[in-house]
Amino acid sequence: MTTTHSLRQTAVVVIPTRNEEHTIRGVIAEVREAFAGLPYDLEVLITDDSTDATRAIARECGAHVVNGGGEGLGTAMYRGLKEALYLHPAVILSIDGDGQTDARTEIPLFVQPIMENRADLVLGSRFAREGLVGYQYRSVNMMGTRVLTWILRSMTGLPLTDSHGGIRAMVPDVARELQIIGSHTYVQETIIDAYEKGFRIVELASVWRKRNFGKSRVVGSIPRYIAYTLPVLLLRSGQHIRAMYAMGSLLFVGAFLVFGLVFVEEGFTLALGHRTPALIMIALMVMAGLQMLFFGFSFQLLKQIKRAVDRLEYDEHMPRPVSTEKSPQS
Ligand SMILES: Nc1nc2c(ncn2[C@@H]2O[C@H](COP(=O)(O)OP(=O)(O)OP(=O)(O)O)[C@@H](O)[C@H]2O)c(=O)[nH]1
Numbered sequence: 001m002t003t004t005h006s007l008r009q010t011a012v013v014v015i016p017t018r019n020e021e022h023t024i025r026g027v028i029a030e031v032r033e034a035f036a037g038l039p040y041d042l043e044v045l046i047t048d049d050s051t052d053a054t055r056a057i058a059r060e061c062g063a064h065v066v067n068g069g070g071e072g073l074g075t076a077m078y079r080g081l082k083e084a085l086y087l088h089p090a091v092i093l094s095i096d097g098d099g100q101t102d103a104r105t106e107i108p109l110f111v112q113p114i115m116e117n118r119a120d121l122v123l124g125s126r127f128a129r130e131g132l133v134g135y136q137y138r139s140v141n142m143m144g145t146r147v148l149t150w151i152l153r154s155m156t157g158l159p160l161t162d163s164h165g166g167i168r169a170m171v172p173d174v175a176r177e178l179q180i181i182g183s184h185t186y187v188q189e190t191i192i193d194a195y196e197k198g199f200r201i202v203e204l205a206s207v208w209r210k211r212n213f214g215k216s217r218v219v220g221s222i223p224r225y226i227a228y229t230l231p232v233l234l235l236r237s238g239q240h241i242r243a244m245y246a247m248g249s250l251l252f253v254g255a256f257l258v259f260g261l262v263f264v265e266e267g268f269t270l271a272l273g274h275r276t277p278a279l280i281m282i283a284l285m286v287m288a289g290l291q292m293l294f295f296g297f298s299f300q301l302l303k304q305i306k307r308a309v310d311r312l313e314y315d316e317h318m319p320r321p322v323s324t325e326k327s328p329q330s
């Protein structure tokens with residue numbers, strides 16, 4: 001028997017789904033149509049947290065299904081992207097499973113910069129120009145998007161116009177190197193992560209259709225979403241570690257200054273036993289300073305440990321210890 005190996009490269013389209021039984025078939029069909037004219041072998045990978053028939057339908061349509069992890073879109077996308085690497089792709093795309101993205105028209109446009117080696121991560125923006133959003137976008141969502149976009153712009157310096165469009169394309173290294181902290185902040189964290197690692201990021205206009213079935217889950221409450229996102233982005237930036245070190249150092253300097261003041265006041269003598277309040281204050285400042293430095297050190301250590309564990313968990317060159325594929329009965 002002879003085996004034929006395709007010389008074409010593989011593209012993996014990762015689709016996160018949570019109860020998208022009404023749309024997933026159509027979305028996969030659109031993706032297949034989009035690839036009809038592209039020089040890739042297509043693999044569709046669903047990262048799923050559904051309790052409805054989404055999974056079964058996706059399988060019927062020939063998609064791989066992996067377990068989203070049950071912790072929200074961030075975790076699901078993280079797992080989906082890492083799992084995609086086991087299929088040895090030349091390019092990975094992600095699109096929403098609710099049909100809001102025009103996959104058929106946009107996939108070829110988003111793959112183009114990757115094929116031409118002009119970008120490593122291509123982001124969709126619903127606000128790159130007027131008229132891309134095909135329905136009345138709720139003003140509270142609009143405000144939240146503006147805040148998040150502004151944060152991303154200030155953290156990266158990139159002229160971004162959207163914080164979470166529904167389509168992305170990336171080279172596999174972006175997924176391979178990806179590290180995220182939050183379970184719901186995937187969209188923002190991936191941009192910061194890729195930026196920090198020196199990947200070339202471009203943004204393309206992307207049409208945003210109305211959701212016809214089901215309801216939005218990710219951005220149900222924008223204020224709550226922002227309240228969750230901000231601390232994660234702060235952690236992500238490493239500012240908390242710098243703040244701990246800075247506060248620790250300041251407390252030491254403060255303790256030293258207070259001691260110097262008392263020393264001068266007492267005429268350069270070390271017989272300071274009668275200056276109890278000042279001595280207590282100095283001791284407290286030294287102890288608090290030590291604690292701050294210790295916290296800073298611990299945070300840094302935790303960050304490094306997480307990084308090492310993440311790398312071990314998804315190393316596509318290693319044999320896979322357990323399959324994360326959902327069984328048809330589960
Ligand atoms: N696996 C997984 N997928 C999710 C989860 N939450 C949302 N999704 C999927 O992620 C995609 C985007 O989610 P939506 O709820 O539509 O969020 P959105 O498009 O930003 O919000 P709208 O603009 O209101 O539609 C959809 O395909 C969802 O099915 C989750 O917890 N796990």
Ligand SMILES: [Mg+2]
Nearest residue numbers: 096098100211
């Ligand atoms: Mg949606």
